[in-house]
């Protein structure tokens with residue numbers, strides 16, 4: 001297939017681009033290169049004749065129309081988004097613009113191509129979303145495909161809005177969409193503003209390791225390569241209109257993730273041990289969701305997906321990747337907002 005991937009210079013998008021090429025697909029990567037993008041993540045594939053990069057903003061409709069007309073993709077995997085909750089608290093407008101309006105433009109441009117091609121059943125518009133649209137869980141229970149939407153941050157609200165648009169384009173126009181809601185991802189090439197890379201890189205620099213509040217918020221972690229495999233499975237095997245919840249069934253409190261990373265670093269860099277001495281509790285995020293957990297039974301039973309990484313093994317591999325790839329992360333440290341506390345306003 002020729003797959004148009006949006007946000008392919010981001011953390012998950014770059015893993016998807018590489019996984020798609022590895023499976024023999026052609027890829028057109030549409031990304032406008034925001035602060036969160038890193039083209040170096042795609043150095044391995046940049047010279048592949050089956051890979052094309054288009055520096056285009058998904059809100060720029062004429063440019064988007066040109067991309068669809070030029071490349072005539074068989075499928076779309078839509079990952080481009082503003083993705084950091086703290087930034088959405090400080091500046092929600094960009095989130096509404098990119099996540100809601102950008103998704104609208106993607107849907108409408110894809111629909112034009114799909115109709116011009118004679119509405120093929122084989123076409124897919126795959127919208128990649130988050131479990132954060134479901135809000136916050138208590139001590140028990142899990143999100144699944146039937147869970148009611150209850151977003152609580154500007155980020156999750158804008159992603160919820162985009163999910164609704166995608167389903168509306170299926171119900172109203174018949175566009176063959178598929179939609180996935182995934183839990184927190186981690187792994188190599190994650191931008192150094194999210195919990196795991198911030199912890200690793202601050203620990204290496206002997207800087208405080210910030211923990212929001214008591215650190216008792218629970219997330220369900222999934223390795224980014226396991227997510228990319230799941231996404232390609234959904235793209236190629238799921239029925240039009242289908243939704244899948246994706247998660248690693250690896251729940252952990254934030255404080256436990258940070259403690260685990262510290263123990264791994266104590267082993268790899270004993271001169272800095274104990275790294276846990278750097279843990280510093282800071283004021284909590286306003287509206288901080290308490291717990292996310294996914295029941296991935298549907299994707300496991302219907303599509304036969306299973307994640308390959310355990311959380312411990314995946315975290316060790318991730319620490320080792322950051323230790324070995326300073327040339328990737330060092331230039332990102334000077335990007336706008338990195339290293340400063342964002343999203344404190346109430």
Ligand code: NAD
Pocket residue numbers: 006007008009010011012013030031032033034035036037038056057058059078079080081082083084098102128129130131159181182183184185186191
């Ligand atoms: P990211 O912030 O690392 O990357 C986003 C990419 O989108 C960047 O390359 C950026 O340049 C691009 N982009 C942003 N606005 C754009 C625009 N207007 N036009 C074109 N490109 C634009 O994000 P990520 O963590 O890789 O997440 C990718 C997708 O997966 C998002 O839709 C996110 O909501 C979803 N998701 C993320 C997670 C997670 O844990 N990171 C979990 C579930 C779902």
